[in-house]
Amino acid sequence: LSAPLLPSAPAALRSLPPPVAAGVLHTTRQLHTTQQCLAPLPPLPEKGGEVRYGLIPEEFFQFLYPKTGVTGPYMLGTGLLLYLLSKEIYVVNHETVAAVCILSVIIYGVKKYGSAVAAFADKLNEEKVATALAVKNEAIKSLETAIEEEKKEQWRVEGCSYLFDAKRNNVAMLLETNYRERLLTVYNEVKKRLDYQVAMQNLKRQKEQDHMIQWVEKSVVQSITPQQQKESIAKCILDLKALSKSAQAAV
Amino acid sequence: MNLSFFDQFMSPCFMGIPLTLLSMLLPTLLIPAPNNRWVSNRLSAIQLWFLNTTTKQLMSPLNKKAHKWALILTSLMMMLLAINLLGLLPYTFTPTTQLSMNMALAFPLWLATLLTGLRNQPSISLGHLLPEGTPTLLIPALILIETTSLLIRPLALGVRLTANLTAGHLLIQLISTATMALLPIMPVVSALTATILFLLTILEIAVAMIQAYVFVLLLSLYLQENI
Numbered sequence: 001l002s003a004p005l006l007p008s009a010p011a012a013l014r015s016l017p018p019p020v021a022a023g024v025l026h027t028t029r030q031l032h033t034t035q036q037c038l039a040p041l042p043p044l045p046e047k048g049g050e051v052r053y054g055l056i057p058e059e060f061f062q063f064l065y066p067k068t069g070v071t072g073p074y075m076l077g078t079g080l081l082l083y084l085l086s087k088e089i090y091v092v093n094h095e096t097v098a099a100v101c102i103l104s105v106i107i108y109g110v111k112k113y114g115s116a117v118a119a120f121a122d123k124l125n126e127e128k129v130a131t132a133l134a135v136k137n138e139a140i141k142s143l144e145t146a147i148e149e150e151k152k153e154q155w156r157v158e159g160c161s162y163l164f165d166a167k168r169n170n171v172a173m174l175l176e177t178n179y180r181e182r183l184l185t186v187y188n189e190v191k192k193r194l195d196y197q198v199a200m201q202n203l204k205r206q207k208e209q210d211h212m213i214q215w216v217e218k219s220v221v222q223s224i225t226p227q228q229q230k231e232s233i234a235k236c237i238l239d240l241k242a243l244s245k246s247a248q249a250a251v
Numbered sequence: 252m253n254l255s256f257f258d259q260f261m262s263p264c265f266m267g268i269p270l271t272l273l274s275m276l277l278p279t280l281l282i283p284a285p286n287n288r289w290v291s292n293r294l295s296a297i298q299l300w301f302l303n304t305t306t307k308q309l310m311s312p313l314n315k316k317a318h319k320w321a322l323i324l325t326s327l328m329m330m331l332l333a334i335n336l337l338g339l340l341p342y343t344f345t346p347t348t349q350l351s352m353n354m355a356l357a358f359p360l361w362l363a364t365l366l367t368g369l370r371n372q373p374s375i376s377l378g379h380l381l382p383e384g385t386p387t388l389l390i391p392a393l394i395l396i397e398t399t400s401l402l403i404r405p406l407a408l409g410v411r412l413t414a415n416l417t418a419g420h421l422l423i424q425l426i427s428t429a430t431m432a433l434l435p436i437m438p439v440v441s442a443l444t445a446t447i448l449f450l451l452t453i454l455e456i457a458v459a460m461i462q463a464y465v466f467v468l469l470l471s472l473y474l475q476e477n478i
Contacts (some may be wrong), residue, residue: 099342
């Protein structure tokens, strides 16, 4: 193929008729990669076919029922068995005894443990399905819990406004309290300063008074001449004597 | 038809067509393949559980590299189980009673384990020829003995399976012949012999399952030494 022909080759091939007829669907699909049929398949039966005596399908008995009734298949079986035995088509030899033994062991085993084994197999399947169901239920439950929690969160959001109001009131109260405290502090400070001024004034006046009294006393004491001192002392003595007389009289 | 005691051990042949291959392949067809349903029927569920349990138990003492042998060992065990158990039915041919088949199974698998060991870890493989703690004087003799025991392993594997199954089948036939022969003469002794036959049948069922398991277990043991 030359290079200019290659790009046009797919288009040319597509215009050709398909290599197989439309009805041959099964051979044209790749092996084991896609479904066999795109239509929905009928479901498989859950149990096997009914069997009588573990060997003969129930359909055989139903097949013979219209012509020979209920005992028909049994007559057929007995007749066949007796024919084989009497004509020595089946020879009774040591294998027959061995066959009787092994078949009785098998039948005993099946009858005794059959239901237990079936229950065990059912339990295996049940556990498998239950595990998957448990996963699904867990997921559903967790999602439901998530939904309820989300609803609760939404309810909480609705109540948020009350919360904010209360908080706002709280903050306002705190601010008010703080303001009042600070007001009190200011008042106390101012009072302290004013008290100081008052105390200063009082102290000054007191000091002036004291000083004046002291000065007055000092000047009076200084002004007392010795002559006056003698006179006052003599007067005091005379007073005392007069008083002592009257005191004596009182006693 | 009059059977001799050895007719059951002859390769089956029908009108000139040898049926040996069919007798070896057909028992495994009775084991259903897992289908692509998630929840399958009872037989598939039990079979899957059984295969999982036995494979896990068989492969647990082996290291990671040896797990490549899981498929061949498990399928070998299932085939031997099927063949042995089906051989207990009357008028059946058991391929594992033939030494040729058992040697054809044992020899290549044993040789594979031996060559794997010699190729990947030759000194460890050869080291297995001398057990630990042997006195120095005994070393040459012990090496010879261990080599002999190593080389006799495939023979032992094959012959063990053959001998067990052949002996069991032969015993069943002999005792059932005795039962049949005593039946017109001394029915009570015949009944006693029939009881023995019942017990023997139960034993043979157990032997069939145990021999299959032992074959595969010994192979896994040889693999454990060498891989």
